[in-house]
Amino acid sequence: MTLDQLRIFIQVAEREHLTQAADVLALTPSAVSSSIKSLENQYGTVLFNRVGRRIELTEAGRIFLTEAKSTLNSARAAELTLKELGSMKRGTLNIHASQTIASYWLPPILVRFHQKHPQISINLIVGNTQQVAQSVHDGTADLGYVEGRVDDTLLNVCTVYEDQVVVVVAPEHPWGNGALINPTELVKADWIMREPGSGTRAVLENILALVGVEISNLNVALTLPSNEAVRSAVISGQFATLVSKFVVDAHIKAGLLRIVNIALPHREFYSLTHKARYKTKASLAFEEVVRLQVIME
Numbered sequence: 001m002t003l004d005q006l007r008i009f010i011q012v013a014e015r016e017h018l019t020q021a022a023d024v025l026a027l028t029p030s031a032v033s034s035s036i037k038s039l040e041n042q043y044g045t046v047l048f049n050r051v052g053r054r055i056e057l058t059e060a061g062r063i064f065l066t067e068a069k070s071t072l073n074s075a076r077a078a079e080l081t082l083k084e085l086g087s088m089k090r091g092t093l094n095i096h097a098s099q100t101i102a103s104y105w106l107p108p109i110l111v112r113f114h115q116k117h118p119q120i121s122i123n124l125i126v127g128n129t130q131q132v133a134q135s136v137h138d139g140t141a142d143l144g145y146v147e148g149r150v151d152d153t154l155l156n157v158c159t160v161y162e163d164q165v166v167v168v169v170a171p172e173h174p175w176g177n178g179a180l181i182n183p184t185e186l187v188k189a190d191w192i193m194r195e196p197g198s199g200t201r202a203v204l205e206n207i208l209a210l211v212g213v214e215i216s217n218l219n220v221a222l223t224l225p226s227n228e229a230v231r232s233a234v235i236s237g238q239f240a241t242l243v244s245k246f247v248v249d250a251h252i253k254a255g256l257l258r259i260v261n262i263a264l265p266h267r268e269f270y271s272l273t274h275k276a277r278y279k280t281k282a283s284l285a286f287e288e289v290v291r292l293q294v295i296m297e
Contacts, residue, residue: 001039003075006068008035009047013065016048016056073139081278093282096125096132096141098148098199099227101269104246105161106145113289120282130197136272142283144272147244148199154275161269161294164245165203167260168231168252173238176258183211183262189240190221192233200227203267204242231257 011021012032022029040047047061057065083091097106102124110122125135129148135141137152150157167186169175175189186208194201205215221239224230227247234241235256242264251257271287273279 001042003072005035005039006072008032009039010065010068010072012036012048012055013057013061013068016054018055069138077139077278080280090119091280091282092121092123093280093286094123094125094140094142095145095286096127096135096143097145098129098132099126100147100163100200100244100246101145102126103227104244105163105269109286109290109293112293113286116289117282117285120285128195128197129199129202133272136274139274139277142273142280143286145269146199146272147267147269148202150270150272156271156273156275158271159268160271160290162266163269165200165242165264165267166245166248167240167242167262167264168234168248168257169240169260170235170238171255171258173240173258175240175260178258178261181260181262183207184213186211186240186262187213187217187219189219190238191218192230192239192241193218193220193223194227194230195223195225199267200243207242207264 008021008025008027011024012018015021015024018029018032018036022032025032036047045060045064046058047064048055049058080091095106103126106124110124113120113122125141127135129146129150132141132144132146133150133152133155136144136155144155145160147163167175167181169189175181193204201215208215208218221237222233224233227243230241230243231247231251233239235251240260245259248257252259271290273283
C-alpha cells in the first residue's frame with residue numbers, strides 16, 4: 001500500500017465518483033480505477049459497491065476511510081517536520097476561524113504576519129465554533145480561533161482576547177431609547193439569531209441561563225448563517241440581536257443601529273491547537289504575532 005493509493009482512495013470515497021476524483025487528482029479515470037482495484041485485490045476486501053455507473057462505499061470502505069485519512073495526516077505531519085528543520089523559506093499555514101474573528105479581528109493580524117513572513121502563505125477557512133474545533137481535531141487546521149467554549153480533551157484551548165458583545169436594535173425599536181433593560185426582559189423581543197454551533201449564539205444562551213431562561217423561550221423570527229445577514233435583518237425591522245461590537249461599530253456610528261442599555265459580560269476569543277500534533281515554526285510565529293497585536297491594543 002502506498003500513500004498515492006490512499007490519496008486516490010480518499011478522493012474517490014469522498015466523491016463516490018471515479019471521474020470527479022480523477023479530475024481532482026489530474027489522473028485518468030482508468031488509472032484511478034486500477035489503483036482502487038489493486039488495493040482491493042491486495043487485501044481481498046471490497047471497498048466500493050458498483051451500482052450501474054455509480055459507486056458507493058461498503059462498510060469496510062467506510063471504516064478504512066477513517067484510517068486512511070489519519071495515515072495521510074500523519075504523513076503530512078512527518079513531511080512538515082522535516083521541512084521545518086530547515087528554515088521558514090516557504091510554507092503554508094492552515095488557519096480556521098469562526099466568522100466574527102475571521103472577518104473583524106484576524107485581518108490586521110494576518111497583514112502583520114505577512115509583513116514579517118511574506119514567504120509563508122496563509123489558507124484561511126471560515127466556519128462556526130464547532131466546525132473550527134473539528135478541523136483542528138482532525139488535523140486539517142494548524143491553528144483555530146473561536147469565540148465559543150470548546151470541550152475537547154485533545155485540544156489546547158487558550159484565551160487570546162476579550163471581546164465586547166452588545167445587543168442591538170434599529171433606532172425605532174422600543175429598546176432604542178437608552179432605557180435600562182433587565183436580562184429577564186430579553187424574552188419580550190423578536191430575535192434574529194445565528195445558527196446552532198455559533199459562538200455568538202452560545203454567548204446569548206449563557207446570558208439567558210444566568211437568569212433562568214432557555215433560548216427556546218425567545219421568539220426567534222429568523223435564524224441566519226452570518227453576522228452580516230443578521231445585522232442587515234436587524235437594521236430592516238423590529239428585531240434584536242446579540243453580536244460582537246466589531247460587527248456593528250460602523251453602523252452604530254452611522255445611526256443605523258443602537259446599543260441596548262443592558263449589562264453584558266465580555267466574551268473570550270480562544271486559540272485552538274492539537275496537543276499531540278507537531279507545531280510548525282510558522283504556527284509559532286503566527287502565535288507570537290497574535291500575542292504582540294493583543295499587547296498593542
